[in-house]
Amino acid sequence: MSTQDIEPLDIERIREDFPILERTVGDDVPLVYLDNGATSQTPEQVVDAIVDYYHGYNANVHRGVHQLSQEASIAYEEAHDRVAEFIGADGREEIVFTKNTTEAMNLVAYAWGLAELGPGDEVVLTEMEHHASLVTWQQVAKRTGATVEYIPIDGDGQLDMDAAGDLVTDDTKMVSAVHVSNTLGTVNPVSELADLAHEHDAYAFIDGAQAVPTRPVDVGDIDADFYAFSGHKMAGPTGIGVLYGKEHILEAMQPYLYGGDMIRKVTFEDSTWNDLPWKFEAGTPLIAQAVGLDAAIDYLEDIGMERVQRHEERLSRYAYERLSEFDDVEIYGPSPDQGRGGLVAFNVGSVHAHDLASIVNDYGVAIRAGDHCTQPLHDTLGVAASARASFYVYNTEAEIDVLVDAIDDARELFA
Amino acid sequence: MGPGSDMYRQQILDHYKNPRNYGEIEDATFSHVGENPMCGDEIRIDVKLEDDEETIAGAAFRGDGCAISQAAASMFSQELRGKTLDELAEMDRDDVIDMLGVDISPMRVKCAVLAEKVAQDGADIYRGELDLEKTTTEEDSEDE
Numbered sequence: 001m002s003t004q005d006i007e008p009l010d011i012e013r014i015r016e017d018f019p020i021l022e023r024t025v026g027d028d029v030p031l032v033y034l035d036n037g038a039t040s041q042t043p044e045q046v047v048d049a050i051v052d053y054y055h056g057y058n059a060n061v062h063r064g065v066h067q068l069s070q071e072a073s074i075a076y077e078e079a080h081d082r083v084a085e086f087i088g089a090d091g092r093e094e095i096v097f098t099k100n101t102t103e104a105m106n107l108v109a110y111a112w113g114l115a116e117l118g119p120g121d122e123v124v125l126t127e128m129e130h131h132a133s134l135v136t137w138q139q140v141a142k143r144t145g146a147t148v149e150y151i152p153i154d155g156d157g158q159l160d161m162d163a164a165g166d167l168v169t170d171d172t173k174m175v176s177a178v179h180v181s182n183t184l185g186t187v188n189p190v191s192e193l194a195d196l197a198h199e200h201d202a203y204a205f206i207d208g209a210q211a212v213p214t215r216p217v218d219v220g221d222i223d224a225d226f227y228a229f230s231g232h233k234m235a236g237p238t239g240i241g242v243l244y245g246k247e248h249i250l251e252a253m254q255p256y257l258y259g260g261d262m263i264r265k266v267t268f269e270d271s272t273w274n275d276l277p278w279k280f281e282a283g284t285p286l287i288a289q290a291v292g293l294d295a296a297i298d299y300l301e302d303i304g305m306e307r308v309q310r311h312e313e314r315l316s317r318y319a320y321e322r323l324s325e326f327d328d329v330e331i332y333g334p335s336p337d338q339g340r341g342g343l344v345a346f347n348v349g350s351v352h353a354h355d356l357a358s359i360v361n362d363y364g365v366a367i368r369a370g371d372h373c374t375q376p377l378h379d380t381l382g383v384a385a386s387a388r389a390s391f392y393v394y395n396t397e398a399e400i401d402v403l404v405d406a407i408d409d410a411r412e413l414f415a
Numbered sequence: 416m417g418p419g420s421d422m423y424r425q426q427i428l429d430h431y432k433n434p435r436n437y438g439e440i441e442d443a444t445f446s447h448v449g450e451n452p453m454c455g456d457e458i459r460i461d462v463k464l465e466d467d468e469e470t471i472a473g474a475a476f477r478g479d480g481c482a483i484s485q486a487a488a489s490m491f492s493q494e495l496r497g498k499t500l501d502e503l504a505e506m507d508r509d510d511v512i513d514m515l516g517v518d519i520s521p522m523r524v525k526c527a528v529l530a531e532k533v534a535q536d537g538a539d540i541y542r543g544e545l546d547l548e549k550t551t552t553e554e555d556s557e558d559e
Contacts, residue, residue: 351482352454352480352481352482353454353481354453354454354481354483354523354526355423355481355482355483358422358423358483358520358523359423361520362421369454370453370454370455371455384454384455384479384480385454385455413423413428414428414431414432414482
């Protein structure tokens with residue numbers, strides 16, 4: 001089936017699954033939620049799954065022989081299988097639950113980076129990295145004596161892959177790149193980056209926080225060594241993230257956190273470690289959140305990730321075109337024709353992004369304003385902050401029109 | 416004009432577009448800088464004291480940032496004139512919000528109080544009660 005044949009979403013029906021979308025804000029204006037890049041709303045099906053867990057089989061996992069513990073353990077373990085299947089991993093051994101993408105990044109930075117990096121080694125990032133990856137590798141490099149290099153972006157917000165070819169060398173041990181930029185909307189050639197890393201015996205870590213919620217992702221096709229994303233940006237609950245790692249690499253890594261559940265045998269003198277993925281999941285894990293994430297994946301697969309991607313692209317194109325009607329609007333990142341995730345970051349004339357966000361809030365419109373955890377990228381763009389509208393399965397063109405009208409008001413106020 | 420925009424009443428927009436006391440005081444008694452990382456607002460305040468070393472003869476500011484932070488700095492620079500350092504030290508965020516005359520949404524209070532914090536820290540440093548290179552509004556976000 002070509003992508004042209006993909007049936008558009010039945011947005012009215014989808015919106016019914018999200019009660020929050022019916023609320024009003026401020027002076028009784030309907031909510032227009034366009035801050036999905038920060039966190040998405042949660043459908044009733046996901047909330048229900050969490051309620052079912054607490055009402056029906058709440059228990060700690062892996063510790064009891066009683067029935068509730070068994071039921072909770074099975075649900076928790078099967079959530080790993082569900083995630084593995086969703087992103088094309090080989091099995092639960094490759095799926096570690098963390099609290100978010102940032103923690104997944106830190107897990108690898110601590111458990112692998114601190115052990116393996118040293119003076120002379122290089123970590124190659126991109127100029128559009130989120131602080132989750134940028135700060136983490138920067139600080140691990142400082143502690144280990146490794147150096148960090150950044151693949152530059154061109155005027156369209158695309159990676160300079162020629163420069164990448166020069167930057168990744170035999171000294172490179174890790175290439176860590178964002179899949180879809182949370183600021184530029186750029187969809188990076190992550191498979192090419194992984195190949196480049198592998199040519200030099202380096203690992204590739206892909207930050208999929210904005211990608212997994214909005215498009216089909218197959219970690220095997222990408223050939224990523226590590227891949228990370230968060231539940232709360234994909235219709236799931238807060239408090240759960242996923243680290244995918246190739247089994248043989250995770251197997252060779254030492255634990256990141258110590259404690260219960262991650263051990264096999266403990267004596268006063270020493271301990272040995274549990275199997276994957278439990279070796280990296282110390283202590284009572286995020287059981288309710290795992291149940292919720294499982295339900296969120298059901299929800300998204302029910303819609304179909306190709307259709308989600310088409311919808312995201314359609315809305316980002318519409319927003320890009322509507323905002324481009326105004327000479328004083330500067331949009332960052334590639335044009336829709338170059339491929340773009342479901343978000344648009346921009347500035348309007350001399351109106352500060354935070355003033356803009358405050359004014360459109362009076363119209364019920366929730367957008368993000370600030371540096372979106374990409375301060376160095378904003379330095380590169382030459383601005384302190386930007387406004388960002390980001391879309392999800394329940395958003396409509398009409399909501400983007402509300403945003404554009406609200407921007408008009410801001411423009412008038414500041415004229 | 417659309418709904419609300421209560422935070423952006425004429426007075427604030429006027430001070431933002433035509434800031435008062437914008438610039439520097441060459442023979443300032445003390446100067447201090449601060450930032451509000453949330454909005455990327457930056458402000459530098461110069462204060463000139465009277466011969467009594469207690470009363471503020473005048474203040475000037477330079478800065479860059481959102482309308483709330485810059486308008487507040489402009490209005491605050493006017494407020495400072497004639498105040499003593501003790502009176503400055505006693506001011507709090509309610510004084511700034513009263514001065515602005517509008518409801519400031521909780522997320523934007525830090526923008527509003529930046530100028531006040533910079534002036535207060537600057538005065539404390541001048542009096543040897545504080546050692547600080549740059550004021551930031553981030554610390555008090557924790558206890559809000």
